[in-house]
Amino acid sequence: MKVAAVAALFALVLAAAPVVAAASAGTAGRVIDRTFVCTPVATYGGMRDISVTAAPPYKDPQEPEPAMLLVKSGPYSPYEQLVAVRTKAAQRFGSNQYRAGVYANTARCALSRASVPLSPKGLPSPPVLWSKEVDCKVRGRVLVHVRAELDSPSAGRPTGAPYAGAVGTVASAQIAVRSEKTGKPIGFATLGQDGKTKLWTKSGCS
Numbered sequence: 001m002k003v004a005a006v007a008a009l010f011a012l013v014l015a016a017a018p019v020v021a022a023a024s025a026g027t028a029g030r031v032i033d034r035t036f037v038c039t040p041v042a043t044y045g046g047m048r049d050i051s052v053t054a055a056p057p058y059k060d061p062q063e064p065e066p067a068m069l070l071v072k073s074g075p076y077s078p079y080e081q082l083v084a085v086r087t088k089a090a091q092r093f094g095s096n097q098y099r100a101g102v103y104a105n106t107a108r109c110a111l112s113r114a115s116v117p118l119s120p121k122g123l124p125s126p127p128v129l130w131s132k133e134v135d136c137k138v139r140g141r142v143l144v145h146v147r148a149e150l151d152s153p154s155a156g157r158p159t160g161a162p163y164a165g166a167v168g169t170v171a172s173a174q175i176a177v178r179s180e181k182t183g184k185p186i187g188f189a190t191l192g193q194d195g196k197t198k199l200w201t202k203s204g205c206s
Contacts, residue, residue, distance in 0.1 A: 030153050032102045032166050035116050035145040037180055038082040038109040040138060041074035047137045049073050050082075052177055052187035054199035055131035057087070066090055066100070067195045069175045070133075071144050071187075073108070079162060082109055083144045085173040085191065102148045102173070103165025109144070116145035118174045120188040123200040131197075136205040140181040148173035 040048035051072045058065035066088035072080045083104045090098040120127065154168040172193045177186040187201040 029155075029166075030150050031147070032150065032154075033147040035112045035114055035143060036083055036104050036109040037112040037114065037141050037143055038071070038073075038105070039141050040082070040108075043137065046139060048139065049135065050138055050142055050177070050186065051133055051135045052175075052189060052199065052201055052205075053131075053133040054128070054189040054191070054197035055133075056197050057195050058131065067191055067197060069146075069173055069189045069191050069197065071142075071175060071177055072133075079105065079107070081105055081163070082142075083146055083175065084163075085146065085148050085170055085175065087170045087191070087195065099159050099167050100169050101150070101154065101159065101165055101167040102146060102170065103159045103163045103167075104144075104146075105162055106164050107162040112143060114143050114180070116143050116176050116178050118145060118147055118176050118188070120185075120200040122185045122202075123188055124203055125200065127198040127200045129196070129198060132199050134187065134199065134201040134205045136186055136202065138179055138186065140179065142186065143178045143180050145176045145178075146173065147175075 040050045043049045053070040055068050057067045066086050069085040071083045074080050085102050086100050088100045149171045150168040151171050154166040158164045173191040176188045189199045191197050
């Protein structure tokens with residue numbers, strides 16, 4: 001594809017996907033700190049499905065997985081993630097769609113000015129210290145505040161439709177999830193520089 005065609009395509013994606021600004025509006029930086037409002041997949045009775053995942057590195061020689069923090073919704077597919085942090089690239093669905101870095105689903109999330117504390121306050125303790133995915137039912141949209149430190153500066157860009165964000169090796173990260181409707185916390189997860197993760201989630205999630 002010619003350079004002009006690629007530039008035009010990226011311009012179209014950027015115009016349709018303001019979450020690319022998650023990396024300081026295209027300015028390269030090491031710290032990504034943004035809040036998104038995301039629409040989870042509807043299930044039944046006015047409820048919506050959301051899951052929060054925290055996983056340290058899985059060092060299986062056949063299928064290694066990097067450390068990650070994920071906020072997902074809907075059935076298992078290339079489009080289930082709403083906001084994601086991965087320390088390294090991961091091979092899934094026959095392609096290297098999931099790159100290392102911090103990114104959001106441009107079809108379901110947009111930037112928000114809402115204030116979401118990066119804290120487990122209001123969530124049951126102690127946190128889960130191993131790999132865990134927790135499913136929750138919510139009403140309406142959710143707010144997701146992600147803060148991550150990269151090993152080197154990275155500017156926002158498309159990372160494979162429908163995702164956009166900052167590509168690069170992640171040193172540490174935090175993700176807080178709250179209900180937009182009630183403001184109550186749903187989950188909080190951390191990823192330390194040692195690769196270890198912690199996950200707190202609200203009562204009633206499974």
